[in-house]
Amino acid sequence: MSEEQIEFRFAGLQTMSKSLVALQLGETTADFIFEVKVETKVQAEVGNVIVVVIVKIINVNKQSVLAAYEICCIFQIIDFNNKILKNEAGLYVIPDILQKTFLPVSISTVRGIIFSDLVGTYLQNAIMPVIYITSFMPEDLNP
Numbered sequence: 001m002s003e004e005q006i007e008f009r010f011a012g013l014q015t016m017s018k019s020l021v022a023l024q025l026g027e028t029t030a031d032f033i034f035e036v037k038v039e040t041k042v043q044a045e046v047g048n049v050i051v052v053v054i055v056k057i058i059n060v061n062k063q064s065v066l067a068a069y070e071i072c073c074i075f076q077i078i079d080f081n082n083k084i085l086k087n088e089a090g091l092y093v094i095p096d097i098l099q100k101t102f103l104p105v106s107i108s109t110v111r112g113i114i115f116s117d118l119v120g121t122y123l124q125n126a127i128m129p130v131i132y133i134t135s136f137m138p139e140d141l142n143p
Contacts, residue, residue: 008078008098014071014074016052020121023122029123034057036055036128039054040052042084045064046076050072052072053074056128067126071113083095
């Protein structure tokens, strides 16, 4: 069964917060991990779906946050009121096809922003890995 096509456009980006911790003189770090969280929000009054990507770069040895980002990718849905419907609880439900599109686009966009932002810092070699969409999808949406 094919899903109905939903038209949308990438309407904007917003950096909600970002931070980079200064290292002490002589301190180095080469071992770090990325913690990535994704939240989806709806702005029904303007027909937007917002994907919030939260990334923390963590020093493996000290378990401390070296850098943190919270970036919103804003998608405008054409004919929002007929495409994004509410469930029985009154919450908007984003169709699977949009989730499977918005999440990887948002994560990849944020990866590029972070890469660009960290050039020239001690974290310039901290390149966020490729993240598979199934890491963020409920089990019933996994292929």
